[in-house]
Amino acid sequence: MTVKVRFAPSPTGRLHVGNIRTGLINWLFARGEGGQFVLRIDDTDRERSTREYEQGIETDLTWLGMTWDEKHSQSARFPLYRDAMERLKSHGRLYPAYETQDELDRRRKVQLSRGQPPVYDRAALKLTDAERAALEAEGRRPHWRFRLEGKRVKWEDLARGHCEVDTASMSDPVLIREDGAFLYTLPSVVDDIDMAITHVVRGEDHVTNTGAQIEIFEALGARAPQFAHTTLLVGADGEGLSKRLGSLSIMDLREQGYEPLAIVSHLARIGTSDPLEPGDNIAGLAADFAFGKMARHPGRYDFDDLARINAAVLHAMPYETAQPRLANIGADLGEAFWLSVRSNVALFSGVGVWAHVVSGSVEPLIAEEDRPVVEAAAGLLPETLDGDSWSVWTSLVKAATGAKGRGLFMPLRRALTGLDHGPEMAVMLPLIGREKAVRRLAGETA
């Protein structure tokens, strides 16, 4: 059986690290198994769904490298849901209920205060035809609940092992709202059947849902797919991630300059036994992926880890990969430049600083006590500068001034770059060129 999974985001906002992780795990699992990945736009809520957000989802997935084999929009599939609805009604599994939300809230509070579980009491099931007619005559419109069998639903979960949910302890789920809108549950099950989804991979916040949904699969005459419920993410402080998801959208990370490979490597490995390191590429991450590697407790999303992985991605990036992007920002100063600069940047855009040191205007940093060394060095600078010049030159300065080690190199670095850290000076010096070097050593901004 070929694996076929789906990722079903709602186009009601931008993708963030929490929901993209679920999508990514689906993608990695599918690709690792040579299976298919379906993108299913959950736009049944016509009010909140927008075309722009839908486009944003595609932009983000494409940028991350998460290609899809099929794309469907649930808004185009209402006939299917209506058909399923009719079938459930005819089997007596879907019944109308007329309580208002206020009434339901009140009942829940009463049950809770009595120490009882807040489960719907199925009062609507006992309504006579006459009572229903009276309610409708009042202008009340029903919402529709799925009648649970009330049994222990069992499945073997790829991520959590044997699972059981007692549907007798849950409320009959509302499938259709008073205004006629389909809630998430029914379209999800109907589409999983229709699209022949083999594995439903989602967060463990859906575990209880799964019990009810398996009953719906069965009520529709289908066999439930396999399930994998992965742990959720918490923030670095152990708090739930939801509180600051706003700052963690994929779009924001892209705009801040994070590498897609870093984001994907980080999300793929949080909460697994693999080290938090970059993969070679997203396909490699898929090859390494296994549910068995995932821990059973919430994974920590630490922004510092992302930053570190991002730097590591850059530190290993070959010139061929970086070249077009360097050219894009006017910083393509050759392979030697990139290879020495890449280990000094945390974000790709950081290259700009070093390009500026080479071709821009820099104010030298010359401390009073370093002045003798810098002045002596200025007089000893070779006429032509190449890869060997730095070594030759600093030897001459050492001989002339007696300065050595840190006392020799830091004054020159500071004077030439205006900074106290950076790439190999042997590479930087010829790029900076004799003219600028001379002026900077003289204390001029050049």
Added chain:
RNA sequence: GCGCCCUUCGUCUAUCGGUUAGGACCCCAGAUUUUCAAUCUGGUAAGAGGGGUUCGACUCCCCUAGGGCGUACCA
């Protein structure tokens, strides 16, 4: 309140009854770079607490504490 899941170095984790409790990050030290960064090598450091079961428990069971999730006409 009730239900499900979870709890190992500072952090992320391995172990699935007998191990010097392993790896990664951080940190520290050394090497290299006649400087910083980067890189390489080495090192410090752990089984929430309490009861059981067992010749033997991080591993199995129970209790307590702590955490996550669920208990919606959200997804």
